[in-house]
Amino acid sequence: RREEMAKSTQLIDNEVFRAYATYTAIVLLKMMLMSLITAYFRITRKAFVNPEDTATFGKGESAKKFLRTDPDVERVRRGHLNDLENIVPFVGIGLLYALSSPELSTALLHFRIFVGARIFHTFAYLIPLPQPGRGLSWAVGYSVTFSMAYRVLKTAWLL
């Protein structure tokens, strides 16, 4: 059993996999941060969606007025959903890519550009920056994932 344990840790000893683990953890933590920002805006803007969430503001009609949508809350939520739509493919395809033995420098380039683009995308969405700032940062992250998928399919292709 000891030997098994030792072998199963090899993946984390591999440098490309360690880089993947580092950037994936960072970008998933960034995505998780969106929940906190949503909660912050819901509380400061007093804009909730569940009746039970407004109970501290009193009962009946007085609390009901806090069941509303707020543009800032909706903006963060759109950013969060965009993260899900783009970070999920990165995490899945990135894992397969990291296991396809790419050069460490090439892999780092992919991971760094993706994570940088997604952090920029969040700022562009929340500030908001004028277009095409947000659109371009989205396209950069999208292209990186596409590039990794190309290598995965080239390496692993078994249909």
Place this chain on the structure above:
Amino acid sequence: RREEMAKSTQLIDNEVFRAYATYTAIVLLKMMLMSLITAYFRITRKAFVNPEDTATFGKGESAKKFLRTDPDVERVRRGHLNDLENIVPFVGIGLLYALSSPELSTALLHFRIFVGARIFHTFAYLIPLPQPGRGLSWAVGYSVTFSMAYRVLKTAWLL
């Protein structure tokens, strides 16, 4: 090739990885259950969103009245989206965590608390329980994922 096959199955022989596999499968099945609950409420409340889904209720105006939102359906959908936002980071970071050779007992503690918190979260959302029940269960799951991410970054850090 035989030997390759044998080697690739080592991961599932590792106890921490087996625990990860068990709890990940359970919490993903729980998330999938939300689709069935949504479908159940859509059908019993007769609240649909696609015109083609109401065709069995007749044509024209008679079917159109079933194209509406229903509070119960929307509640399940919010629970489902919250699952996506929180279970995706758990699955991604948890995999890296399981490969970072944590103690089995520590890993089990993380996985059990997370999955327990998310199951409680679903009940708190659907019943619904008064706050801060749902909020706390969300925070517990969030903290577990954060704790695993901390270990992943400490172990794998390669920027």
Place this chain on the structure above:
Amino acid sequence: RREEMAKSTQLIDNEVFRAYATYTAIVLLKMMLMSLITAYFRITRKAFVNPEDTATFGKGESAKKFLRTDPDVERVRRGHLNDLENIVPFVGIGLLYALSSPELSTALLHFRIFVGARIFHTFAYLIPLPQPGRGLSWAVGYSVTFSMAYRVLKTAWLL
């Protein structure tokens, strides 16, 4: 270090894992395509959600009329969210399944049916096809993921 690198690439040499990598990359690329289709409909239907996205159409009231929802855009977005809800469990459970040493032919059957069902689901949603076309394709993908989860839990069970 050389030896470590060599060992970490074994996973991609395993045939079941290669099949998993191929089908996962394909179905994640298919999901990513939904972003492009949404963008296409937003631009051709002139239906945007962020004020900064309509700046090219002029300022003030003239641009404001493009901040609206469009049935085609909303339809693609629902298809995209349904992909997230179903492809995320496939990617997570499928990875664990691929590591549980299934027969290659059985694994290929699971992966092919799932990916085929999700591609059909997208066409059924976007055309749209009359029900139960979309519903059945959803159920087929759901059942495949469920079947893989069953094997994962049978093989890895450690609670």
